[in-house]
Structure formats: C-alpha cells, structure tokens
Amino acid sequence: MVKAVLEEAQLKMDLAVEHTAQEFGNIRTGRASPGILNRVTVDYYGTQTPLNQLAGFAVPDARMLVVQPYDKTAMELIERAISEANLGLNPSNDGNVIRLAFPALTEERRKELIRMVRNTAEEGRIAVRNLRRNVKDEVESLDDISEDDIRRAEKALQELTDASVGRIDSLLARKEEELLEV
Numbered sequence: 001m002v003k004a005v006l007e008e009a010q011l012k013m014d015l016a017v018e019h020t021a022q023e024f025g026n027i028r029t030g031r032a033s034p035g036i037l038n039r040v041t042v043d044y045y046g047t048q049t050p051l052n053q054l055a056g057f058a059v060p061d062a063r064m065l066v067v068q069p070y071d072k073t074a075m076e077l078i079e080r081a082i083s084e085a086n087l088g089l090n091p092s093n094d095g096n097v098i099r100l101a102f103p104a105l106t107e108e109r110r111k112e113l114i115r116m117v118r119n120t121a122e123e124g125r126i127a128v129r130n131l132r133r134n135v136k137d138e139v140e141s142l143d144d145i146s147e148d149d150i151r152r153a154e155k156a157l158q159e160l161t162d163a164s165v166g167r168i169d170s171l172l173a174r175k176e177e178e179l180l181e182v
Contacts, residue, residue, distance in 0.1 A: 009135040027175070030104050030179075032061070033059070039085065056068045063101060075098065118172065
C-alpha cells in the first residue's frame with residue numbers, strides 16, 4: 001500500500017519537474033528556438049490549431065527563426081497569432097516564409113528574465129513540497145501501518161522530494177547560464 005502511494009508521488013513529482021522545464025522553455029533567451037512558439041495557436045478555419053501543425057521551423061542562425069507555413073493561405077493568420085502571443089518578436093512576412101528576428105537581450109532584460117526564471121523554479125519547488133505534504137498526510141492516515149513503516153515511508157518520500165528539487169535546481173542553473181550568455 002505504501003509502495004503504491006510512493007510510486008504515485010514519484011509520478012506527480014516528475015510531472016511537476018516536467019512542467020517547470022516547459023515553463024523555462026517558454027522564456028525567451030537571446031537565441032532563436034522553435035520552442036518559444038509551442039504555446040502559439042492559430043485560428044485556422046474556426047479551430048484553434050497549434051502552430052507546429054501548420055508550419056515547419058528552421059533556425060538559419062542564432063538570432064533568426066524561420067516559420068514556413070504548409071498552407072500559404074494561412075500566412076497572415078500565423079503572422080497575426082505570433083504578434084498576438086506577446087513574445088516580444090516582430091514577424092516579417094515575405095510571401096513565402098515568416099522571419100522572426102531575436103533581438104539581443106539588454107542587461108536589464110536579462111536580469112528581469114532571471115528573476116522570472118527563479119520565480120518559476122520556486123513555484124516548481126513549492127509544488128513538489130506540497131505533494132510531499134499531501135503524500136505524508138496520506139501515509140499517516142493509512143490503517144494497519146506501523147510507526148516504523150511510516151518513518152521509512154517518510155524517509156523515502158523525503159529522498160524523492162530532494163531528488164525532484166535537485167532536478168529543478170539544475171534546470172534553473174542551466175537556464176540562468178543560457179540567459180547570461182552574451
């Protein structure tokens with residue numbers, strides 16, 4: 001019984017770490033990355049369609065992202081969706097492809113982004129700790145379980161928590177390093 005509860009806790013903590021990693025991916029660094037467009041949806045024939053289903057992406061250099069729509073008639077819709085996504089990018093349409101130039105980050109903007117990344121990491125840590133608290137309460141409420149088993153479960157739960165928080169911290173360090181690169 002305790003093992004099943006701990007396995008479920010592991011899955012939920014993995015999801016929290018994954019979510020934090022996805023949030024980091026949505027924060028724009030000075031480099032072109034197709035990942036920044038993951039959340040962009042286009043109103044395509046009345047349906048909100050993810051941009052990656054309507055276009056291919058290429059990164060010709062570190063500061064340029066090229067969006068090549070599969071359907072040329074969707075060009076203006078895609079351009080509008082990118083503009084409305086508030087990514088800090090200005091799409092330029094040449095009739096065949098949409099180019100997104102990534103401006104170099106100013107020192108002030110870098111510091112602001114690092115603050116955002118740290119807040120996102122802290123939200124991830126809080127989610128993991130809340131999961132730990134909920135699972136601990138669940139283990140303590142189980143019937144027919146000895147005090148020793150509860151202590152062992154709490155120790156295993158703390159190890160899971162520490163591992164998940166460590167993964168979030170390493171993701172944070174990597175993202176901060178990426179943001180500080182000039």
